[in-house]
Amino acid sequence: MADAEMIEPIRVVGFPGSIREPSYTRMAVEIALRGAQEAGAETQLLDLRNYRLSLLEEEWDKRDSSPNVLKLRRDIQSAHGIILGTPEYHGSFSGIIKYAIDLMGFDEFEGKLIGLVGVAGGKLGASESLNSLRSVGRALHAWVVPLQVSIPEAWRKFSTDGTLKDPQLEERLLDVGKQVTRFAKLHHSPQFEEFVHQWETAPENPAGSIHKRG
Ligand SMILES: Cc1cc2nc3c(=O)[nH]c(=O)nc-3n(C[C@H](O)[C@H](O)[C@H](O)COP(=O)(O)O)c2cc1C
Numbered sequence: 001m002a003d004a005e006m007i008e009p010i011r012v013v014g015f016p017g018s019i020r021e022p023s024y025t026r027m028a029v030e031i032a033l034r035g036a037q038e039a040g041a042e043t044q045l046l047d048l049r050n051y052r053l054s055l056l057e058e059e060w061d062k063r064d065s066s067p068n069v070l071k072l073r074r075d076i077q078s079a080h081g082i083i084l085g086t087p088e089y090h091g092s093f094s095g096i097i098k099y100a101i102d103l104m105g106f107d108e109f110e111g112k113l114i115g116l117v118g119v120a121g122g123k124l125g126a127s128e129s130l131n132s133l134r135s136v137g138r139a140l141h142a143w144v145v146p147l148q149v150s151i152p153e154a155w156r157k158f159s160t161d162g163t164l165k166d167p168q169l170e171e172r173l174l175d176v177g178k179q180v181t182r183f184a185k186l187h188h189s190p191q192f193e194e195f196v197h198q199w200e201t202a203p204e205n206p207a208g209s210i211h212k213r214g
Pocket of ligand 1: 017020022023024026086087088089090091092119120121122123124125149154155175
């Protein structure tokens with residue numbers, strides 16, 4: 001598919017679920033975003049520290065009026081693809097990523113492409129977080145791409161400047177961003193729109209009616 005046929009440029013945002021400084025999650029998401037950029041996407045890192053969200057109980061009622069929540073919602077809504085990053089915390093994803101996601105819903109995530117990356121301090125990696133986040137993506141009717149990256153012992157794997165010491169791991173992170181971008185392009189191509197139209201207007205079970213005639 002030629003890029004000229006695209007309706008609008010593909011926008012992929014990175015959304016790390018750690019506000020620590022420095023954060024290996026943020027470093028991993030930044031590399032995946034670079035992959036998305038290499039595949040032709042416009043990219044942006046959404047840093048939760050910049051949204052200054054307060055407690056859910058307070059914000060949920062105000063999610064249509066709170067400037068901080070509205071900014072986050074608009075930034076996610078305008079994306080075609082989202083790289084969700086999380087640290088492994090006690091065998092699951094971080095509270096703040098869940099907290100931020102819970103301020104949103106189908107308006108922000110439905111039909112979007114999601115790529116997952118996780119980091120962990122321990123040897124077992126972040127697979128538990130990634131499996132749980134995959135379920136969250138499904139519940140939000142998003143398309144979570146098959147490729148994902150879990151980085152065990154992240155403190156060993158990254159240099160202080162945010163680069164990875166293992167080129168294969170870096171390649172895999174780049175590939176997550178590329179896969180999200182490619183699937184997002186596919187979802188927004190005129191051919192896909194035509195396919196959905198054909199699907200929705202196809203006669204119900206045409207083979208069944210042939211059998212009846214026979
Ligand atoms: C509250 C808490 C719970 C953690 N639980 C786990 C865990 O279950 N497994 C693990 O491998 N590392 C665990 N860690 C280590 C973090 O995954 C590790 O420090 C990671 O680098 C944090 O991500 P960040 O650098 O992006 O902030 C935990 C850290 C904290 C603060």
